[in-house]
Amino acid sequence: MKKYFLFVFAFLACISIFNAQSLLDSLDSKKVPSVKLKDINGKEFNTSNLGFKGPVVISFWATWCTPCKRELMAIHEQYEEWQEETGVTLVAVSIDDEKTKRDVITYANGKAWDYLVLLDPNGDFRRSMGVNNVPHTFLLDTEGNIVYTHNNYAPGDEEHLYEEIKKVVKK
Amino acid sequence: MRNICMKKLRKLSKNKVVLVVFLLLSTAGIGQGNLTGNIESTFQYLNDDPVINAFQPPSKGLINSYMNVFYTHSGFKAGMRVESYLPRIQGYPNRFDGTGIGFRYVGYVNQKVDVTLGHFYEQFGSGLSLRTYEDRALGYDNALDGIRLIVKPTKGIQIKGVYGNQRLSFTNGRVVNSDGIVRAIDAELSLNEAIASIKDFPLEMSLGGSFVSKFQLDDDDNLVLPENVGAYGGRVKLGYKKFRLDGEYILKEQDPSIDNGKVYNYGHACVLNFGYSTKGLGLTLSAKSIDNMSFRSDRNKELQDVFINYLPALNKTHTYNLVATLYPYATQPLGEVAYQFDLIYTIKKGSKVGGKYGTTLGLNASTTYRPEHYLNGGNVNGANRVYYRSKAFDRSDSLYWRDININVTRKVNKKLLLLLSYYNITINNDVAKISNDATGIISSHIAVAEASYKINAKHNIRIEAQGLFVNKKSDGAINDKGNWATTLIEYTVSPHYFISFLNQYNYGNPDEEKRVNYPNVSAGYIHESTRFMVSYGRQRAGLFCVGGVCRFVPANNGLTISFTQSF
Numbered sequence: 135m136k137k138y139f140l141f142v143f144a145f146l147a148c149i150s151i152f153n154a155q156s157l158l159d160s161l162d163s164k165k166v167p168s169v170k171l172k173d174i175n176g177k178e179f180n181t182s183n184l185g186f187k188g189p190v191v192i193s194f195w196a197t198w199c200t201p202c203k204r205e206l207m208a209i210h211e212q213y214e215e216w217q218e219e220t221g222v223t224l225v226a227v228s229i230d231d232e233k234t235k236r237d238v239i240t241y242a243n244g245k246a247w248d249y250l251v252l253l254d255p256n257g258d259f260r261r262s263m264g265v266n267n268v269p270h271t272f273l274l275d276t277e278g279n280i281v282y283t284h285n286n287y288a289p290g291d292e293e294h295l296y297e298e299i300k301k302v303v304k305k
Numbered sequence: 306m307r308n309i310c311m312k313k314l315r316k317l318s319k320n321k322v323v324l325v326v327f328l329l330l331s332t333a334g335i336g337q338g339n340l341t342g343n344i345e346s347t348f349q350y351l352n353d354d355p356v357i358n359a360f361q362p363p364s365k366g367l368i369n370s371y372m373n374v375f376y377t378h379s380g381f382k383a384g385m386r387v388e389s390y391l392p393r394i395q396g397y398p399n400r401f402d403g404t405g406i407g408f409r410y411v412g413y414v415n416q417k418v419d420v421t422l423g424h425f426y427e428q429f430g431s432g433l434s435l436r437t438y439e440d441r442a443l444g445y446d447n448a449l450d451g452i453r454l455i456v457k458p459t460k461g462i463q464i465k466g467v468y469g470n471q472r473l474s475f476t477n478g479r480v481v482n483s484d485g486i487v488r489a490i491d492a493e494l495s496l497n498e499a500i501a502s503i504k505d506f507p508l509e510m511s512l513g514g515s516f517v518s519k520f521q522l523d524d525d526d527n528l529v530l531p532e533n534v535g536a537y538g539g540r541v542k543l544g545y546k547k548f549r550l551d552g553e554y555i556l557k558e559q560d561p562s563i564d565n566g567k568v569y570n571y572g573h574a575c576v577l578n579f580g581y582s583t584k585g586l587g588l589t590l591s592a593k594s595i596d597n598m599s600f601r602s603d604r605n606k607e608l609q610d611v612f613i614n615y616l617p618a619l620n621k622t623h624t625y626n627l628v629a630t631l632y633p634y635a636t637q638p639l640g641e642v643a644y645q646f647d648l649i650y651t652i653k654k655g656s657k658v659g660g661k662y663g664t665t666l667g668l669n670a671s672t673t674y675r676p677e678h679y680l681n682g683g684n685v686n687g688a689n690r691v692y693y694r695s696k697a698f699d700r701s702d703s704l705y706w707r708d709i710n711i712n713v714t715r716k717v718n719k720k721l722l723l724l725l726s727y728y729n730i731t732i733n734n735d736v737a738k739i740s741n742d743a744t745g746i747i748s749s750h751i752a753v754a755e756a757s758y759k760i761n762a763k764h765n766i767r768i769e770a771q772g773l774f775v776n777k778k779s780d781g782a783i784n785d786k787g788n789w790a791t792t793l794i795e796y797t798v799s800p801h802y803f804i805s806f807l808n809q810y811n812y813g814n815p816d817e818e819k820r821v822n823y824p825n826v827s828a829g830y831i832h833e834s835t836r837f838m839v840s841y842g843r844q845r846a847g848l849f850c851v852g853g854v855c856r857f858v859p860a861n862n863g864l865t866i867s868f869t870q871s872f
Contacts, residue, residue: 165339167377168414176495176509176544198622204757211662231438232431233617236578237647239549240587244649245665256428256438262375264343264871270834285871286831289757289765290799 164280166192166272167262171227171252174239179252181259182278188221189302190274191295194254194265196230197237202269205287209295210247216296220303224249229268231255271295275302338378343871345441346370349394354862356821357843367394371441373408382421385409388475396849396858397444403478408439408448419455424448427467429491429515430540432615433555433574433598437471443849443856447611448472449487450480461499465491471602471611483611485521485602509544515555517613519602528567528690534560536572536600536614552577554697555614557597561690562604565597565639569690572597574616575697585653591645593619594697596676599638609856619643620671620708625726625753626791626809627773630847632732632739632749634673634706635855642700643673662716669710675703675736704746707731724755734785739848743785748776762799769793775813788813804828809845834871839864 168182184190193209195202206226209216216222226249228238235255242251254260263272266285273282273295282298284291349367353360368391375384389404390397410423426448428436439446451469458464467489470482493513497503516537523530538555554575561567573596580589600614616636620643623629647669654663677700678693712726728751734743751774757767771791778784790812795805809823825842846860 164341167339167341167375176511176542178498198624200624231617232428232436232615233619234622236580236589236591237621239580239582240589240647240649242587243582243584244587244651244667246584246651256426256432256436258426261373261426262341264341264373264375264834266343266345266836266869266871270871283834283871284800284831285834285836285869286800286803286829288797288799288803289759290763290797293762294800 165278166274166280167259169254169259169262171254171259174242174251174253179250181252184223184225184250186223187276188223189276189299190278191222191224191299192227192263192272192274193224194227194229194260194263194268194270196228196268197234197241198230199268201287203241204289205269205271205292206247206249207245208289208292210245210249212292212296213248216299220299222299225252226250227252227254227259229254229257229260229265231257273298273302275305338376338381340374340376341872342372342374342384343869344370344372345867345869347394347865347867349861349863349865351395351861351863354843354860356818357823357860357862358846359843359860359862362392362395364392367392369394369397371407380413380415381411382414383409383411389478390475393444395861396856398474398856400474400476400481401444402476405475405478405480407446407472407475407480417457419453421453422451424450424472425453425467425469427453427465428615429465429489429517430493430513431553431576432617433553433576434515434517434536434538434600434614435467435487435489435491436615437613438615443609445609445856446472446475447613450482451487459499461495461497463493465489471613473603473606473611483601483603483606485519485604485611487517487519487602487613489515489517491515507545509542511542512539513541513553514539517600519600519613521602521604524605525567528561530561530567530604531559534558534600547581547583549580550578555598557600560597560600560604562599562601563607564599564601564604566692567690568597568692570597570692570695572600573697574598574614576619585651587647587649589645589647591619591647592698593641593643594676595636595638595642596640596695596697598640618706619645619673620706621645621647621669621710623710623728625751625769625771626793626807627771627789628710628726628728628730628751628753630845630849631773631789632730632747633848633855634708634732634737634739637675637705637736640676640678640695641673641705642676642698643671643706645669645671660715660717662718664713664715667710667712667714669708671706671708672704673706674700675705677701703733703736704731705733705736720759722757724753724757726753726755727751728753740785745778745784747785750774750776765797765799767793767795767797783813783815786811786814786819801831802829803831807842811845836867836869838867841865 166182172178230238269287270285272280275281347369351361370389373386386408388407390401393401408424410421412421426437437447437449449469453467456464473483474481496510518535520533523532536557540553542551557572559569575594577592602611618634618636650666652659652664676695678695680693708730710728714724716722731748734747753771755769759765773789775784791809793807797803807825814820823843823845827840829838841864843862848855849858
């Protein structure tokens with residue numbers, strides 16, 4: 135009987151280790167959690183299944199965040215080229231709340247952006263993605279795995295991001 | 306360790322192996338879920354600096370830390386936040402202390418239902434009736450603790466029900482809830498999704514309605530207070546090609562509170578937005594009317610405590626140092642009528658005016674007035690305690706706030722970006738109190754010039770020059786703290802490093818001894834989602850605002866180290 139308990143104990147210990155291991159493995163291939171957000175035209179999207187073929191860049195931003203806007207402006211200048219070369223889609227997730235949410239469509243269209251602009255006014259998606267502050271950019275490969283993240287913007291970062299996008303396409 | 310495990314497992318008899326394999330398979334499933342979260346920690350070491358009224362706290366060092374963990378696996382969800390204040394950093398609400406769990410929930414979600422038990426954040430419509438959220442920078446968290454059920458019976462219809470207590474504070478490492486109970490229901494119908502025949506109709510329509518009720522025992526010996534107070538209303542959203550129109554109206558029942566002087570008036574909140582946008586041009590016109598709309602789960606609370614609803618200010622959130630932090634405006638929940646106009650226009654690149662890379666113009670104006678109250682002839686202590694009558698959008702001539710601003714952004718060439726901005730800000734310090742040194746209306750002009758120069762593919766330098774000029778009072782005296790000048794120099798090396806120097810100089814202070822500099826230097830290192838920042842210097846006292854919510858941060862002088870990590 136004592137032996138049996140020992141087995142059970144050993145077995146439970148092993149499970150916990152296996153579990154920890156598989157948990158770590160799952161962290162390496164993290165996916166985007168499912169949150170339902172509306173775009174600036176009112177159409178609903180599920181964040182875990184955005185429905186794009188190529189790689190996807192998810193960029194958290196706000197109308198009151200200057201570096202965020204600068205990053206999206208810098209990518210905007212090269213976006214056409216990026217899309218042609220890699221088939222990438224940029225999803226700009228605005229974390230503006232009700233105070234400034236009305237300005238998001240004004241700004242995005244005023245800047246002539248071609249991005250999919252989603253609204254996250256109460257931070258549901260932001261929280262589930264573990265975003266502390268903006269700008270925060272995530273790159274997803276064609277299977278939807280998060281392969282690169284960056285929490286800042288300095289001029290030149292967009293080139294670094296593009297290198298990462300090209301790596302995803304080459305795989 | 307794994308090898309030892311395997312050896313032990315091999316020793317087991319065949320039957321037991323089957324059992325073990327079965328259990329392993331079933332538990333391995335747990336490991337396949339999705340785990341996300343983040344960590345944030347801010348440490349301060351502060352010095353005495355009597356010139357700016359900054360004092361060293363007894364513990365010298367201060368630290369705030371947070372960690373969120375969220376787990377989802379095939380419909381199951383669970384999450385929590387551990388927070389720690391040992392003790393809290395400067396300016397944080399004074400009842401935050403200790404270490405413990407500040408937020409936790411479990412739940413289940415599928416295509417039709419989404420149920421959460423424990424803490425949750427929720428927003429109905431534009432938040433005028435209910436919004437719970439966390440804003441860590443402000444130390445604001447009014448999460449509900451209870452149950453939330455979201456049901457989607459058919460396409461295009463969503464019904465939400467919530468029931469819970471609101472988080473008030475965090476003391477001795479434990480959440481302290483507010484007195485009252487909040488119960489609420491919300492329904493939203495997207496006509497184009499719900500009715501298949503109008504799916505591709507160019508006119509997009511959605512409707513919504515909400516009912517929120519709070520319960521709190523009557524704790525007044527002299528008055529008969531309503532123990533159940535409801536707030537309800539509806540919203541509409543229309544979109545037609547490049548045009549959109551949306552609005553929400555919420556009516557609040559009699560809700561005598563400390564805030565409103567225990568009057569028995571009904572309250573209302575109404576927001577209307579009209580927009581037109583096409584590629585290269587965006588335009589929004591907004592209007593807002595608020596009266597007696599402080600709606601809290603505890604009628605005896607004040608300031609930013611336990612608001613059930615959210616009443617953001619109707620103005621642009623500015624980002625330049627002097628514009629954002631010196632004269633910010635927050636909504637007056639007791640009443641205001643506000644209007645805003647916002648325009649963004651990009652002049653095409655390649656055109657003569659637009660230049661090779663295009664030029665963007667921004668124009669924004671907002672204004673807020675006190676609503677007109679028609680007194681009932683009696684006083685507030687009259688029999689029915691209905692003190693006045695008011696109508697939505699009926700404003701008086703008493704100005705609370707006005708902001709007219711214009712900015713131009715132009716990319717001159719591949720390396721140089723220029724930005725010019727002008728702001729004219731007027732704020733009524735007797736109502737929206739932002740300074741103890743000012744009286745009446747503060748009127749100011751602010752000019753900002755910014756240049757960003759890309760030295761090479763990775764190195765960039767950015768410079769800001771800002772000036773704030775305050776109009777003199779009618780008797781010729783300097784209002785508030787007088788004029789200010791701010792300079793900022795920032796050097797970045799993509800993608801890992803930055804260093805910046807900021808100096809605010811209060812050269813126009815009427816008190817010569819207070820004409821001081823507030824220098825601050827900061828540097829940071831970023832690697833993917835890890836961010837580490839150190840800064841040292843003086844910080845001016847002032848209101849720190851996010852959205853329409855503000856907190857007062859006292860002056861300080863010292864070292865701040867912050868670390869954030871997402872996973």
